[in-house]
Amino acid sequence: MLQGFFVLLACQLFGEALALGLSLPIPGPVLGIMLLVLYLFARRRPSGPDAADHESPLGLAADGLLRHLGLLFVPAGVGIVQSFHLVLTYGAAVVVALIGSTLITLVVTVFVFRLVSRGVSGSAAA
Amino acid sequence: MSQPHDLFHLWVYLAASPLLWLTVTIGVYLLAQRLSALSGYNPLVNPVLISIVTIVLLLLGTHTDYRVYFAGAQFVHFTLGPATVALGVPLYRNRHLVRQAALPILAALLVGAPTAMLSAVWIASALGAPLPLKLALIPKSVTAGIAMGIARQIGGDPTLTAVFVISTGIIGAIAVTPLMNALGIRDYAARGFAAGLASHGIGTARAFQVSDVAGAFAGLAMALNGLMTAVVAPLILALIHP
Structure with missing residues (x-):
């Protein structure tokens, strides 16, 4: 578990560093997700346990x-106590x-997803 | 027997330590989660909303400043970063489903992301909202950590954006199940993707309550929309504020 937490933090750190260092328009956490998926593909073996197993x-x-x-959104959400005046002014x-x-x-x-999804399976069936 | 005087000293000591509000944050959330489970995961009994309202009332009741609260709650807030990265795991586990749905995912993202930004700005404009408010609204469908960065980039107020982000998440999490049922959509990949795109992590948390597939697609949508919004937001800004 600790090792897993380390991998997540390392991916986040490299993601943030890449985004800042190369001034990419891609947010650091999104780069972190990409790095983690790359890591999982790199560690994939034809048989045996997978690094993403439960x-x-x-x-x-x-x-x-x-x-x-x-839970992780609660502290930021409680921040609304600081913006009551703004919310009240433009509330509606x-x-x-x-x-x-x-x-x-x-x-x-959801409409676009279903439309294209039906189109794809429709053309596959044809 | 302890006297009121001692209790006051105890309060002064505890109120100054991060331990109190960290414990309160987790404790209140656990209770809210239990309420949500007792209701059979009724979308209206949203654990995030219940926790925020309860803690806001506690802060107002005890005259506690948000900065004092955040000194404790920051440890929870910090894990939002690694938790966002952790979305890569369900994404990788469901890679076959994602590959199969690559086209619908791409199409829904290309249409959904600008819809999320423009619809908010247009409605706010029609109701006479000033520019700073509209700027803070643009990234409101993106997860908090990313949205605040985008707001800063386009000249919006990040704190205001954070409030809009959380509100959007709660609205989406409450609305998605009844809305999709009313539309008669039973495709959990499509439902999850819409929930994650429109209402980021809070919508994703709701999607995981409903089904694992919905959760994985919600997480994917949340990550892709973070990327898409970061790239498109400057163009939207040029459009509304030439």
């Missing part, structure tokens, strides 16, 4: 963190924009 150190660390992903506009935009994005995204 019982492997990395699997345990990742599953443990992702099971409680919601912000609330409508956030709710409206989230619903529109959910519907548009």
